Amino acid sequence: MKTLVVAGLSLAFLLVPPTQVAATATSSARSRRARTSLSYHWPIKPFDRQHPVRGAFGDPRTTNVNRPFGWTGPKQIGTHSFHNGIDIAADTGTPVYPVVSGWVKRASEDEIVVRTDDGRSFQYYHLGRARAVRRGRFVVAGRTVLGRIRADHGHVHLAEIDHHVIHNPLDPGHLEPYRDRTRPVASDLYVDDGPLPSPLDGRSVTAHDQLAVAAADPPASRVPGPWLGLPQVPALVEWRLFQGHTHTPWTVAVDFRQTEPPPRDFWHVYGSGTYQNCPVFEHHLYLGTPGRYLFRLKLHLNRLHRGLYRLAVRVADVRGNRSTASWPLEVGG
Numbered sequence: 001m002k003t004l005v006v007a008g009l010s011l012a013f014l015l016v017p018p019t020q021v022a023a024t025a026t027s028s029a030r031s032r033r034a035r036t037s038l039s040y041h042w043p044i045k046p047f048d049r050q051h052p053v054r055g056a057f058g059d060p061r062t063t064n065v066n067r068p069f070g071w072t073g074p075k076q077i078g079t080h081s082f083h084n085g086i087d088i089a090a091d092t093g094t095p096v097y098p099v100v101s102g103w104v105k106r107a108s109e110d111e112i113v114v115r116t117d118d119g120r121s122f123q124y125y126h127l128g129r130a131r132a133v134r135r136g137r138f139v140v141a142g143r144t145v146l147g148r149i150r151a152d153h154g155h156v157h158l159a160e161i162d163h164h165v166i167h168n169p170l171d172p173g174h175l176e177p178y179r180d181r182t183r184p185v186a187s188d189l190y191v192d193d194g195p196l197p198s199p200l201d202g203r204s205v206t207a208h209d210q211l212a213v214a215a216a217d218p219p220a221s222r223v224p225g226p227w228l229g230l231p232q233v234p235a236l237v238e239w240r241l242f243q244g245h246t247h248t249p250w251t252v253a254v255d256f257r258q259t260e261p262p263p264r265d266f267w268h269v270y271g272s273g274t275y276q277n278c279p280v281f282e283h284h285l286y287l288g289t290p291g292r293y294l295f296r297l298k299l300h301l302n303r304l305h306r307g308l309y310r311l312a313v314r315v316a317d318v319r320g321n322r323s324t325a326s327w328p329l330e331v332g333g
Helices: 018-034 263-269
Strands: 053-055 060-063 079-082 086-089 102-107 111-115 120-125 127-129 147-149 155-162 165-167 185-191 211-216 236-243 251-255 294-296 307-316 322-331
Touching: 053 155, 079 263, 102 120, 111 127, 185 307, 185 322, 211 236, 211 307, 236 322, 251 294, 263 294
Parallel strands: none
Antiparallel strands: 053 086, 060 079, 086 155, 102 111, 111 120, 120 155, 127 147, 155 165, 185 211, 211 294, 236 251, 236 307, 307 322
């Protein structure tokens, strides 16, 4: 059965008052100013300069070793998870330092976890641990070498956990400095009928379909090696449905700006056919291959009357760069 992804739709077409939008923006600004005390610099030198990020927060992490290329989904054999941090690109052997001072809670050859006095934990993956770094030791931000980036990894994975809640390190007021002037884009609309999605291509949809949108965000800065120019996931995907001169409010399909959904929601967020940059299929690593990110809109087409609509999708990053795309949508029998 075909499934179309559309998010909880109210049958009433509602206008959003401008005052409500302004109030939300003001509240968000105040909240982010309050978080500036949580800011920290980069874990590699120079600490006060932005470094390339090749893996974004919330990126799909999929491994479908035995499947044909592109075959992913809830009914496919494989592993999948949300990326709980960011991958900062750097050369093998680059020393990595704590971003905030604290106590080492875990120390292995691939993972070091530092707990801070303000209730946060920072995870550093893909390091050859420094000999002096062991459980219980106090480490100092920008001074203690935790370890060096291991061969064949080319990055350090940095994750921030605030009181047991995963937090996006690139959320303003956390990892600084960070600038991004690129705009994410929603490019295509699909019927999610797995294991490979079908482009909508102007055909009508039925009440049993689910829709997914393809969207991607160019990297904020040049990423070296096989990840050069490869896309990343946007931090926010929203949709709105128009009919005539009325429309629904914006409905959030996914929001990675601060945190991410629980792992069990992976295939509620991503559509079948989603895979990461440089994916693995049929025991082969497709190095340099761009990922495909399909987001389920969870639009309940069975709640709509037959007729012609227009679907708008808006995508944004953590710095507010955004774009909007739209498609005609014919709902049939």
